[in-house]
Amino acid sequence: MAAPQGAPAASRLLMSGNEAVARAVWESGARVATAYPGTPSTEMLETLAGYPDLYCEWSVNEKVSLEVAIGASMAGSRAFCAMKHVGVNVAADALMTLTLTGTVGGLVVAIADDVGLSSSQNEQDSRFWGRFAHLPILEAADSQEAYEMALYGFELSELFQCPVLLRMTTRVCHVRAVVAAGHRVDRPATGFVKDPARWVMVPGNAARRIPLMYERERRLREFSEDSPLNVLHPGTDRRVGFVASGPAWLHVREAFPASPVLKLGLSHPLALAKARRLAEMVERLVVIEETEPLIENELKAAGIDAHGKDILPRFGELAPATIRPAVLRLIGEAVPEPATEAHPVFPRPPTMCVACPHLGVYYTLSQLRNVIIAGDIGCYTLGAGHPWNALDSTICMGASMGMALGLDKGRAASDANKKVVAVIGDSTFLHMGMQGLADITWNRGNVTVLILDNRAVGMTGGQDNPATGRDIRGNPAPRIDFAKLVEALGVRRERIRVVDPYQLPVLFKALREETKIEEPSVIITNQPCVLIGDYEKLNPYRVIDEECTGCGNCFEVGCPAIHLTRREKVVKPSGKEVELMFARIETEACTGCGLCVQPCAPEAIVHLAPVIKPVVPIRPL
Ligand code: SF4
Ligand code: SF4
CATH class of the missing domain: 3.30.70 (Alpha-Beta Plaits)
Structure with a gap:
């Protein structure tokens, strides 16, 4: 990542949704921006790091990332935090109490949902968090909206003194469109004001904040009814009307251009009166939302008859080709045959890069017999595939540690001779794996941990982490030493090895020896990702x-x-x-x-x- 280059002049710029959000954050006068890399959200912080006059960081995980943003807001600065949908699970501990304290400087949390599962372990719908935490949700349909909503999010946050969730999806994050951008407005921090009743969430103080949270939600509900972000387009064909949010709005316009549509930009709290007005205008109401039936259920709970997931899929993107036939069937019209059959794409399973340092690890693991291998989240999850077939599990960031310990402690008599290995990358280990290793050593687990240190968050494009020695802008930074770290976490020095993963016999010997010894051990591989500058190409x-x-x-x-x-x-x-x-x-x-x-x-x-x-x-x- 390069040092700040200065912002492109205010103009009409071709931008992805992620770049548009970054531009808006910079223009808003935000002084602090944080994230942990995760597809499809990564480019928001990558782009912001190129802008001057604000502090940016890759945080060690999403929880820390949000906490840094909370602190900045508390100090009176506008702050921004980005994460992918599963990142909110990690940050939720902070989020669920932040809703009680509220914010001072405007705080926007952009959450990128991987609708269609381009690069994630699940497809959870982040709009639940707005309902769970009683916070407003903005949903962008394209780059221009992503820009405008990110800017507006800071205003809304300061108006209601709460964080605002900006919900993006993979389609919006990555598709480029023209954005009319503006200028940065300087907003100095207003300063920290000591207020323990607000910021120290012991039970007595928290109990006094809960009614304030519900009152805020009531005011937000009224606000949503009048919000210009929730627009009722009257249309001319009254056989069917739609309620839509996010990119699904554009897909509805394409599939049924003459139909009335309630387009929700501020999708939570729900503008119920507007939805009721639409329902009275049309013969049938259909909710088009990705992915869970949240709006649909709220309409039904309010006594408004609506279709949704009874005719549409509950997962994946709702493209016009999905919406149109489903709705035509609902209104009793013939469904035309598609004009042309889509050309079949030759199947190409994902694989690792040429010369990836993980290749040697998985080749070696695939040669071992009688071993159970708990995997983790990263490029190296591909070790589960052909030709290695060398992973037995993947659940979430850092899970390999705890699961390996569970596989050890819960083993059946038939598995008594099996060795348990955990495989985790450098960034994932620092994100959420360290705690699991402490659990292994503390509870005397018989697990061999492989830390694949490739000096990058490889899967999201080679971002830096606390063990690379560089910060988000490429400046020199303190570097965590894995051997010292795992020793501090309780692994005996004799059981820690640092191995070159290109030296197959050495790696094989280390794995065979460490899995034989019945105590926690760690093997650290030490060659860089082939896609970063540290990698040195050799003679082919x-x-x-x-x-x-x-x-x-x-x-x-x-x-x-x-x-x-x-x-x-x-x-x-x-x-x-x-x-x-x-x-x-x-x-x-x-x-x-x-x-x-x-x-x-x-x-x-x-x-x-x-x-x-x-x-x-x-x-x-
Ligand atoms: S030597 Fe060349 S072909 Fe062989 S594994 Fe390495 S990069 Fe691939
Ligand atoms: S190049 Fe060597 S390892 Fe590969 S198929 Fe030929 S003999 Fe076997």
Whole structure:
């Protein structure tokens, strides 16, 4: 991440929803912006870090991120915090009491829901948090709205002295559109005012804040009815009317351009009177919302008859191609056949990058027998796939630690001889894994933990974390030493190893030895992600065709630079038929990591050009 470059001049700018939010935050005069990276929200902070005159940070996790923003608001600064939908689960402890204390400087929390599951472990609907925490929710449909709502969110927050949730979805976060942007307005912090009755949430103080929270919600409900963000478009075709929010609004306009629509920008608290007026205008009312039936249920609870999830899916995006046939069926009209069949896309399962340092780890784990492997969230979750099949679980950030301990403590007699391994990345370990390791050591778990330190939050694009030695703007920062950290968490020094993951025999030996010893142990791998500046490309390899026996061992590494040239069936002297797989290396892509060289017994893989720098010993496992 580069240092602040200065903001593009006020103008009509082509921006993704995330970039538009960042622009609005900067223009609002916000002085503090925080986030933990997570698709689809990451670019909000990445973009903000390029703007001058505000403090930005990648926080260690979403809870800390929100707490930093709360502190800034308490000091009288406008503050912003971004996270993906599952991040709110982590931040919820702070959020659910923040709703009682309220805010001073405007505080906007942007939550990016991964509708359609492009890169997440679930598809939870963050609009529940507005209802749970009694907070207003703004829902943007495109980049311009994302910009305007983020700016407006600060005003709304200061008007009601509470945080405002800006709900985005993957579609809005990543699609680019023209945004009419403005200028930054300087807003100095108003200063911290000591007020323990408000900020110290012991039971007596909290009890006095709860009625204030409900009163605020009542005022917000009235406000929502009159809000220009909740617009009733009268339409001309009264057979069916729609209530829609977020990008679903645009999809409804495309599918039924003549129908009346209540477009909700301030979607919670719900503008019930407006919805009732719409219901009286039309023969049938349909709610189009991604993903859960929240608005639909609230309408029904208010006695307004509405369709929604009885005719539409409860998961995934509600594109015009989904909405139109469902509603046509509802109103008894014929559903036209699609004009053209979509061209089938060749299946391409996700895989790791060429020469990824995780390849050696999963190759080695796949060679181990009698092992249960608890995985975690990151690029390395791909270790569950082909050809490694070397992960047995993934639940949430940091879960590998606690789950591994549970697998150890709860093991059946039939699993008595199985080793338990936990695999976690550097950033995920710092996010929520450290506590789990403390639990393992404290409770004397028999678990071997692999910390894959690739010096980046790889899955979201190589952002920095507290162990990379750089901050969000690329400036030098204190760097956490994993070996010292895990020792401080209770792992004996003798049971901590730092290993080069490209050295397969060394890694294999370390894993075999540590899993045999019945106490907590940690193996830290220490090579960088191939997509960050720290990675050094080496002399590439090629396969000598005549030497390749088709054994297929190199494919087990899983490097995408290794291609199959041909298959051949042969019958061995034992009478067993085997399939040979002959290899070729895409030398343009090969970075010379040397991983595939090691399992190639005939030494058919050689450097493309004379060796410049020795990499690893070339020998089979
Ligand atoms: S490991 Fe070596 S011999 Fe076997 S397929 Fe690959 S290149 Fe050919
Ligand atoms: S040496 Fe082998 S494993 Fe490493 S990048 Fe090249 S092809 Fe991939």
